[in-house]
Amino acid sequence: MDGTDIVVSAALTIITAATPLVFAALGELVVEKSGVLNLGVEGMMVVGAIMAFATGVTTENAFLAILVGALSGALVGGLFGFLVLVLLSNQVATGLALTIFGIGLSALVGHGFVGVTFAGVPSLYIPLLTDIPIIGTILFGQDLMVYMSVAFAIGIGWFLKSTRAGLILRAVGENHDAAHAIGYPVIRVRFMAVLFGGAMAGLGGAYLSLVYTPLWVENMTAGRGWIALALVVFAAWRPGRAFFGAYLFGGITIIQLHVQGVGWAIPSQLLSMLPYLVTIIVLVVISRDSGKQRLSAPASLGKIFYAAS
Amino acid sequence: MIRIEARPEAAANMVYAAPVIAVTLTMIAGIVLFMIMGQSPGVALYTFFVEPVSTFDGVTELLVKATPLTLIGVGLSVGFRANVWNIGAEGQLTIGALAGGAVALYFYEMEGFYILPLMVLASIAGGMAWAAIPAFLRSKFNANEILTSLMLTYVGLLVLSYLIHGPMKDPDGQGFPESRLFSDSALFPVLIEDYRLHMGWLFALAAVAAVWVLFSRHVIGFQIRVIGMAPRAAAFAGFEEKKLVWLSFMIAGAASGVAGLSEVAGPLGQIVPSISPGYGFTAIIVAFLGRLHPLGILMAALLMALSYLGGENAQISLNMPNAVTGVFQGMLLFFLLGSDVLIKYRLRFGR
Numbered sequence: 001m002d003g004t005d006i007v008v009s010a011a012l013t014i015i016t017a018a019t020p021l022v023f024a025a026l027g028e029l030v031v032e033k034s035g036v037l038n039l040g041v042e043g044m045m046v047v048g049a050i051m052a053f054a055t056g057v058t059t060e061n062a063f064l065a066i067l068v069g070a071l072s073g074a075l076v077g078g079l080f081g082f083l084v085l086v087l088l089s090n091q092v093a094t095g096l097a098l099t100i101f102g103i104g105l106s107a108l109v110g111h112g113f114v115g116v117t118f119a120g121v122p123s124l125y126i127p128l129l130t131d132i133p134i135i136g137t138i139l140f141g142q143d144l145m146v147y148m149s150v151a152f153a154i155g156i157g158w159f160l161k162s163t164r165a166g167l168i169l170r171a172v173g174e175n176h177d178a179a180h181a182i183g184y185p186v187i188r189v190r191f192m193a194v195l196f197g198g199a200m201a202g203l204g205g206a207y208l209s210l211v212y213t214p215l216w217v218e219n220m221t222a223g224r225g226w227i228a229l230a231l232v233v234f235a236a237w238r239p240g241r242a243f244f245g246a247y248l249f250g251g252i253t254i255i256q257l258h259v260q261g262v263g264w265a266i267p268s269q270l271l272s273m274l275p276y277l278v279t280i281i282v283l284v285v286i287s288r289d290s291g292k293q294r295l296s297a298p299a300s301l302g303k304i305f306y307a308a309s
Numbered sequence: 310m311i312r313i314e315a316r317p318e319a320a321a322n323m324v325y326a327a328p329v330i331a332v333t334l335t336m337i338a339g340i341v342l343f344m345i346m347g348q349s350p351g352v353a354l355y356t357f358f359v360e361p362v363s364t365f366d367g368v369t370e371l372l373v374k375a376t377p378l379t380l381i382g383v384g385l386s387v388g389f390r391a392n393v394w395n396i397g398a399e400g401q402l403t404i405g406a407l408a409g410g411a412v413a414l415y416f417y418e419m420e421g422f423y424i425l426p427l428m429v430l431a432s433i434a435g436g437m438a439w440a441a442i443p444a445f446l447r448s449k450f451n452a453n454e455i456l457t458s459l460m461l462t463y464v465g466l467l468v469l470s471y472l473i474h475g476p477m478k479d480p481d482g483q484g485f486p487e488s489r490l491f492s493d494s495a496l497f498p499v500l501i502e503d504y505r506l507h508m509g510w511l512f513a514l515a516a517v518a519a520v521w522v523l524f525s526r527h528v529i530g531f532q533i534r535v536i537g538m539a540p541r542a543a544a545f546a547g548f549e550e551k552k553l554v555w556l557s558f559m560i561a562g563a564a565s566g567v568a569g570l571s572e573v574a575g576p577l578g579q580i581v582p583s584i585s586p587g588y589g590f591t592a593i594i595v596a597f598l599g600r601l602h603p604l605g606i607l608m609a610a611l612l613m614a615l616s617y618l619g620g621e622n623a624q625i626s627l628n629m630p631n632a633v634t635g636v637f638q639g640m641l642l643f644f645l646l647g648s649d650v651l652i653k654y655r656l657r658f659g660r
Contacts, residue, residue: 039455079643088313088654089646092394092455096593097642104635111630218632223463230456269471276460280446287452306315306654 004134010254011138018250020204022149024228025242026156027200034193035173035300039095040080041201042225043102048073048202050106053209053216062121066206073202074195081194085187091302110216118214145207153243173298176305186305230279234286236296312657323652328598331645338640357619369506374614377568379513381592382606383520384564388557390601391533397458398565399589400465401436405566406573408435410580413495424494436566437559444558448551473582488580497574509571521603594642
């Protein structure tokens, strides 16, 4: 393998590893911006993964599979939304419940799909452009979902910063009582944010089972939903930084693969610990300055909203 | 149209009614689930919830399964009351099992009354050490303990995988990733001859009693309750939050460590690649279902243990995937959290 091949393969690995995190982290970012803390990202991802995979294998239609992944993520997200927004349950506990439920449900549905493979999601091919050495494949030869993730990162940044709806969403997340007093529908805004977050987590899961592996393995998200949650904190609730953070984490997987490729005698388990350890270190570094974190976090995050009148 | 209206005072009876409502709703949802899966609901429910405990053997097995759930459940309840969210009990269980198991393997083929106490101490130390990391990171650097404790669970499982494929592997085991079988001196004695129910159950009962005393009789238990219900009042009263964070994690770590040991020195008798079928996570449900009260947790642990037994039984006799257990547990927690709305609010029908 010569130099350019290594660069291309490294870049491709980073992109594939980062894309599911981009989806999940961006979705959760919007949810948290609306003031809701959904710890069930892992559960929504894994449900999205199996539903997309099952659809893909059954219908052999990649687009339908992606769509079903997003919808099923939104559906279980809606379950969470109903509990915390309508029945006013504790957000931390309900998020945990969503993860436990999602892992169980996906294992049940996925029972018949173990050992099956999926053909994959078609990649973009533009004559000439895709054929450019190195950057051709990296920029113009990715699958549809990678471009979607980039579009979402830009779109969400624009939505939150420059649209009226984004402003309302942020207002609800900063001070739900004030937002309610002005007449904004707090619950409805939050419910839509939660559904969107669920759909995004579902897309992240769909990417894992349709592109990354492409297989169904029980519990295959392996903590990525939780890493996405950490990424939101790392990103200080800014979409651009969340995107960057996801690619940083994608980069860690490169180290993992290359050390194994070079043939160093480091047990694979120790290398597999890297993403989790890095998440912890990142959290520590970010959280050390508690005052700063309080400034960037949405002020109503995790608080229960009950309209007395 | 149904509206939710705040009660002037929290309804105490609903605190206890909610779990009953939740279990009932889970049963109803279970019937629907079984019908979707093409099973006769009556047969499935019987296989799941009655048949496993219809024999004395089944009852002892129920207690075997309830042992780790009770231990971890009461351990976690301390922190949950103080709003300390340790969800990494699975990792603390794993490291505790490894530490206790390491002692067992070190004294391989030796006899001695001192081996078991050393194993118990080692498992407590192991679980506490693993729990100390998120406690330290939270109290020193303000790092979110939910995320750190969960990340450490994945790391802990990888430590297990590394050790069992390397240093702890049975040298005569033909390459299987399993440790040597523990010697008799390193196994928890069984409570009844010919059954698997072992000493760990007594530890679980002791933990229930200890935490009950802590909450009802000790000032620290009082402080924990206050900090959970009214953090600002607790701050004004001068309760040290960091101390309670540490205490919560240490209690949960110790309990989870012993729970791990009670698996490897109990029914397993050796260290295997998968020590627990997610007891550390199920114990979270147990703690909530038991209303964070030690006696409630004991009952909830029995119910959850039944769901494990039922899942296994349904797999064997009805050929249903074992994952049904996870769905049941998740649904139960959902319904419970939903029913809890009735404690502080009431439902009003009509306009």
